[in-house]
Amino acid sequence: MGPGPGSLLINPPGSEPKFWFGMPALYVWAVLWFFVEAAVILVAARVLWGKGQDNE
Amino acid sequence: MSNLIILLSNTDLGNTPKIVLAIYLLILLGLGIFGYLKSKGTEEDYYLAGRGQGLLVTSLTIMATFFSGVALLGFPGLVYEHGVSSMFLALNLPVAGVAVYLLGNGIRKLGQARGYVTPGDMIAGYYGGTGIRFVVAVLGILYVLPYIIIQIKAGGMLAQQLFGENMFNFGATALSLVTLIYVLVGGMRSVAWTDVLQGLLLLAGALLAGVAVMVSLGGVESFFSKVAELDPKQLTMHDPQKSKWNPWWLLTFCLFASLASIVQPAQWMRFYAAKSSKTLRQSAVIFAVVLPACFLFGVMLVGLVGRAVHPPIDPNLALTAENLPEGLNKPDQIAVFMLSEQLPAMLGGLGVILISIIMVAIMAASMSTADSNLHALGGVITRDFYDRINPNATEKQRAWVGRFVIIITTAIALGIVSLGENTDFGKGLLQTIAEFFFLAMAFSCQLVPAAIDILYIRKGTRTGAIAGMCTGGAVVLVTYLFSSDEGIQYIKRLIDLGCLAVTFNVIVFVIVSKLTKKIDPSHIASFERDLS
Numbered sequence: 053m054g055p056g057p058g059s060l061l062i063n064p065p066g067s068e069p070k071f072w073f074g075m076p077a078l079y080v081w082a083v084l085w086f087f088v089e090a091a092v093i094l095v096a097a098r099v100l101w102g103k104g105q106d107n108e
Numbered sequence: 109m110s111n112l113i114i115l116l117s118n119t120d121l122g123n124t125p126k127i128v129l130a131i132y133l134l135i136l137l138g139l140g141i142f143g144y145l146k147s148k149g150t151e152e153d154y155y156l157a158g159r160g161q162g163l164l165v166t167s168l169t170i171m172a173t174f175f176s177g178v179a180l181l182g183f184p185g186l187v188y189e190h191g192v193s194s195m196f197l198a199l200n201l202p203v204a205g206v207a208v209y210l211l212g213n214g215i216r217k218l219g220q221a222r223g224y225v226t227p228g229d230m231i232a233g234y235y236g237g238t239g240i241r242f243v244v245a246v247l248g249i250l251y252v253l254p255y256i257i258i259q260i261k262a263g264g265m266l267a268q269q270l271f272g273e274n275m276f277n278f279g280a281t282a283l284s285l286v287t288l289i290y291v292l293v294g295g296m297r298s299v300a301w302t303d304v305l306q307g308l309l310l311l312a313g314a315l316l317a318g319v320a321v322m323v324s325l326g327g328v329e330s331f332f333s334k335v336a337e338l339d340p341k342q343l344t345m346h347d348p349q350k351s352k353w354n355p356w357w358l359l360t361f362c363l364f365a366s367l368a369s370i371v372q373p374a375q376w377m378r379f380y381a382a383k384s385s386k387t388l389r390q391s392a393v394i395f396a397v398v399l400p401a402c403f404l405f406g407v408m409l410v411g412l413v414g415r416a417v418h419p420p421i422d423p424n425l426a427l428t429a430e431n432l433p434e435g436l437n438k439p440d441q442i443a444v445f446m447l448s449e450q451l452p453a454m455l456g457g458l459g460v461i462l463i464s465i466i467m468v469a470i471m472a473a474s475m476s477t478a479d480s481n482l483h484a485l486g487g488v489i490t491r492d493f494y495d496r497i498n499p500n501a502t503e504k505q506r507a508w509v510g511r512f513v514i515i516i517t518t519a520i521a522l523g524i525v526s527l528g529e530n531t532d533f534g535k536g537l538l539q540t541i542a543e544f545f546f547l548a549m550a551f552s553c554q555l556v557p558a559a560i561d562i563l564y565i566r567k568g569t570r571t572g573a574i575a576g577m578c579t580g581g582a583v584v585l586v587t588y589l590f591s592s593d594e595g596i597q598y599i600k601r602l603i604d605l606g607c608l609a610v611t612f613n614v615i616v617f618v619i620v621s622k623l624t625k626k627i628d629p630s631h632i633a634s635f636e637r638d639l640s
Contacts, residue, residue, distance in 0.1 A: 055196035056359030059345050065354070069343035075332050076343045078192045079412075082199065086400050089202035093396045101209055101389050 054085025126271075128464040132305075132472070133286055139301045143294020151503045154295035154510065155225050155487045156381040161300060166382045167391035168307030169300040170208060171399055172476035173374050176259060180313055180407060180470045185440035187411030189427055191342030193353040195408050197361065198400045204366030205396025211370060211556075212379035213388045214563035214639055219380035221638040226484075227376045227555060228492040234562045234635060235570035235627065238496055243577050244555060245492035248373040250581075251552040252481040252488070254545035257521045259478035260284050261538070264525060266471050280525050283471075287479045288518045291486075292511050296381055299479045306476035311402050313469030316462065317443055318406030321413060324450035331409075334416045339423050342415060352601040364607040368553035374484035407443055414442040444470075485517055486510035547584055553606035554580035557614050563639065566632050568617055571624040576617030583609040 062081045063070055070077035147153055161169070186194040215230065224230045227248060232241035260280050267279020290298040322331045348354040369375065382388045418433045429437040436445050447466060451459035490510040495501065501509070524541065527534025554577045561568040568576075587605055590596050599608065 054199050055362050056355045059193070059196065059355050059358075063344040065345050065347040067344055069338075069340045071336060074329060074336075076192050076335060078343065078345065079195060082192075082195050083404060085199055086202065086404055089199065090397045090400075093202055093205055093393060096206075097209070097389050097393045101213075101392075102386075 054082060054088070058085075122460065124460045125464040125467050128461070128468050129471070132468045133282075135305060136286055136290055136302050136475075139305065140290025140294050140298045143290065143298025143301055146297055147294060149504070149507070151507045151510075152223070152225070153297075154507045155377060155483070156219075157296040157300060159220055159381055160383050161378075161381045161387070162383055163387050163390050165300045165304055166378065166387050167394045169303035169480070170375060170378055170391055171395055172303035172307035172310060172473070173378065173480040174204065174369055174395075174399075175310060175473055176255065176262075176477035179310065179403075179473055180317070180443060180466070181440045183403060184317075184407050184411030184414065184443040185438070187408050188415045188442040189439040190346070190351065190353045191338065191344075191415070192412060193345050193358070195404065195412070196358045198403045198408065200362040200366040201400040201403070202396040203362055204370050205392045205399075207367050207370040208379075208395050209389050209392035211367075211559055211563065212375075212382070212392070213385050215376060215379040215559070216382050216385070216388060218562075218635070218638055224380060225377065226488050226491045227371070227373055227559075228488065230376075230562065231555070231558050231573070232492075234631075235558075235568075235573050236631075237570055240570055240574050240577075241492050241496075243574055244558075245488050247551050247554050247577060247581060248488050249485065250544065251372045251548040252374070252485045253517075253521075254541050254548050255481045256478050256485070256517065257524055257538070257541050258545050259474040259481075260518075260521050261525045261528070262474040263471065264529065266467070276529050277526055280522060283475065283478070284518050284522050287475055287482065288515065291479050291483050291514055296377070296483060299483050300378075300381070302479060303476050306472035309465070309469040309472040310476070311398065313407070313466045313473075314402040315406040317447055317466060318409040320451055320454075320462065321410045321446050324454045325413065325417075331413055334413050337416050338412075339419075341423075342412075348598075348601050354601065356602050357604060360604040360607040364553060364556075364604050364610060365549055367556045368549035368606050371555045371559055372484075372548075372552040373488055374480035377484055377487060378480075410443045410446050411439075414446050418442070418445070482514050482517060486514040489513045543588070547588055547605070550584040550606040550609050551581060553610050554584075554613055556610060557617050561617075562635065566627075566635065568621045569624045569626060572617045572619075572621030575620040576613040579616040580609040580613030583612045 059078060059081060063076075063078050072080045148158065152158060183197065186197070218224060218230055218233075222229075222233060224233060226245070228241040228244040231244045232238070260283060263283025264276040264278075264280030267275045267282065271278065290302055294301075322328060325331045325334060345355055346353040348356055379388065382391070418436060420427055420431050420433075422431055425431045427439050432438075436442065444463075444466070447463050451463050453459070455462065487510060490506050490513065494509050495506065498505075524534065524537060528538030557576055557580075558568065558573045561573070584605060587596055587600065587608070591600075
């Protein structure tokens with residue numbers, strides 16, 4: 053939902069630009085979603101993907 | 109890139125870029141020789157480096173192959189032109205990272221168990237028959253060829269900048285020859301090791317660009333206070349009626365474009381070449397975390413602040429050379445424009461070295477894409493076409509046919525690039541190829557449903573897979589042929605072309621698979637065993 057409908061909640065077309073922590077809110081939103089995606093992948097790699105695969 | 113030449117020629121960088129470039133090319137040749145000395149002369153070794161590539165090589169070769177020179181020029185250019193909404197493009201990279209493991213590991217397992225070398229080997233191996241192999245090979249070639257030609261052109265342009273306007277042919281030939289030599293002598297081993305260097309340059313260049321510009325503008329606070337001066341349109345999402353940089357297109361792009369680049373032939377062969385499941389798992393994590401970070405915190409920010417520091421004369425008009433600040437002829441130039449302005453002024457001689465490294469990183473990104481695609485093309489033509497004509501060919505013969513294909517393709521690509529520079533016919537031809545370059549991902553994306561079916565579902569049939577892929581490819585062609593139609597344009601603004609074509613592909617694949625002859629259950633079971 054980072055680039056999708058979620059971004060419409062932050063700064064939809066025609067709205068006034070918002071700023072979070074002095075940075076454009078959409079940029080902070082993109083960075084936040086990057087961390088969410090990275091965290092999901094890190095957890096998946098440790099918990100799900102590794103099971104029974106490393107003894108090859 | 110042509111305007112980059114004019115831009116850089118206006119910047120006095122002395123001989124430093126030429127020296128850095130010469131060192132880089134010598135290192136590449138050295139790595140080519142290293143690959144040759146390590147090679148065992150077999151077909152599997154030539155195409156897949158003996159299926160033993162470890163973490164460092166696998167992770168960096170996947171990243172270097174994923175991005176061409178577009179990464180360091182095109183991304184900041186897009187942000188300069190369309191604002192912060194285009195920065196969401198970076199979110200397709202973690203999705204691609206997931207695909208590296210979820211698709212790549214199954215592909216690796218089947219490749220190791222059954223001796224596969226190309227995508228066609230696996231898809232035809234599962235569904236059976238030569239027809240599907242040809243369809244897969246043609247979709248792969250439609251991806252590979254435009255990429256090779258456009259990267260060789262980029263080499264010519266860089267030479268124009270470094271050595272003079274009339275040095276285009278010299279540069280294109282030099283890039284082709286250096287690439288050709290190390291691909292020919294060392295195969296996958298040389299390509300992958302040069303990709304290590306090129307991948308490191310790409311990552312360093314992307315991150316360094318953002319950090320350098322941020323420091324030169326006085327730090328994070330000062331940097332973002334400049335960004336806050338931007339036109340509100342640059343800081344909000346776009347309307348789908350007017351622009352494709354809207355949430356719907358971005359969402360579909362992030363989901364599907366990444367998959368397309370992950371199943372293209374050169375990447376597919378990198379999965380076969382990986383040593384183990386662990387190698388691919390760790391490579392996937394590095395890809396998903398490091399690559400987007402380098403773009404989101406690096407070179408993309410340069411495009412954003414570049415728009416604030418060097419705005420167009422009239423923001424409502426197209427960003428042509430006349431509407432851009434003096435010295436900037438195209439949005440794609442913004443990263444090099446900012447860096448060549450800021451770095452030498454801030455750091456003196458060190459700044460010149462850094463900008464030279466970033467220029468070489470741009471060339472490295474082009475070369476890593478060209479070499480991987482040339483090498484993959486050699487494999488695809490040999491395994492998917494030559495082997496069908498001459499099934500009794502020896503392994504040595506097949507390896508030499510692959511090398512011959514690489515030489516001929518390089519010569520043809522160089523000829524087309526040279527024609528494009530010197531004749532009207534060539535210009536038209538090159539223009540058409542450039543258009544196909546933008547369709548390449550949409551074509552290769554058509555392999556995704558068949559790959560997912562083989563690895564996870566195993567309900568599809570050969571006829572269903574062929575019908576799906578042909579339908580998807582046809583959708584891409586139809587949208588290209590009718591691209592001036594307003595309805596088509598609107599659909600393309602709402603949904604990524606690859607996603608649209610894959611949707612049709614999946615619908616046809618499912619329906620036809622329901623109606624046609626199922627695959628033998630014992631054949632399916634043997635694949636399940638190899639995947640477990």
